[in-house]
Amino acid sequence: MDEEREIEEVVELITHFFSVTRRKSFERWQKLKLTMPQMKVLMLIACKGEVPVGKLAEVMGVKASNITFILDQLETKGLIARKSDRSDRRVVLGSLTDRGRKILEQSGKEWKDYWKTVLANLNWEELGKVKEGLKIILNRLKEEGEQ
Numbered sequence: 036m037d038e039e040r041e042i043e044e045v046v047e048l049i050t051h052f053f054s055v056t057r058r059k060s061f062e063r064w065q066k067l068k069l070t071m072p073q074m075k076v077l078m079l080i081a082c083k084g085e086v087p088v089g090k091l092a093e094v095m096g097v098k099a100s101n102i103t104f105i106l107d108q109l110e111t112k113g114l115i116a117r118k119s120d121r122s123d124r125r126v127v128l129g130s131l132t133d134r135g136r137k138i139l140e141q142s143g144k145e146w147k148d149y150w151k152t153v154l155a156n157l158n159w160e161e162l163g164k165v166k167e168g169l170k171i172i173l174n175r176l177k178e179e180g181e182q
Contacts, residue, residue: 059149063142072097076105077114077131081139085128087120114138 064074072095079094080086092102106129109115114135120126131139154162 060146063145067138067142070105070108072101072105073109076102076109076129077135077139080115080129080131081136085130088117088127088129091129109135 061071064071067074069077075095076091079091088102088106089099091106092099095102106115106117110117113132115129116132117127117129120128154165157165
């Protein structure tokens with residue numbers, strides 16, 4: 036098999052892998068009773084800390100009014116809080132509440148538990164191959180500045 040065909044086959048496997056894992060993620064998010072935009076906003080805030088509403092809109096590629104609506108819903112659920120920026124009172128910041136943080140932590144734990152179950156069904160040799168392959172890919176991504 037030539038290199039181009041081999042790469043294409045790996046790309047197809049990666050695409051299928053992400054399709055399966057997205058479905059699993061969607062199931063987890065459904066249990067949380069969150070929409071995809073709500074989950075994206077929660078995850079953005081979790082990654083970046085306090086985030087200006089305008090920056091959330093920019094990153095999500097939507098109007099500020101759409102983000103305001105999503106934040107209203109998340110605030111009603113007790114998952115985020117909003118406050119004015121101390122250095123510029125016109126800027127509103129979104130941040131996770133303790134409840135929001137706990138929900139994301141629990142979701143992350145469930146995700147890890149799922150993968151532990153999947154990986155526990157591999158034999159030692161298969162597990163080693165998966166580990167080595169992931170290390171290779173992550174190292175390459177790191178070299179390209181993706182981490």
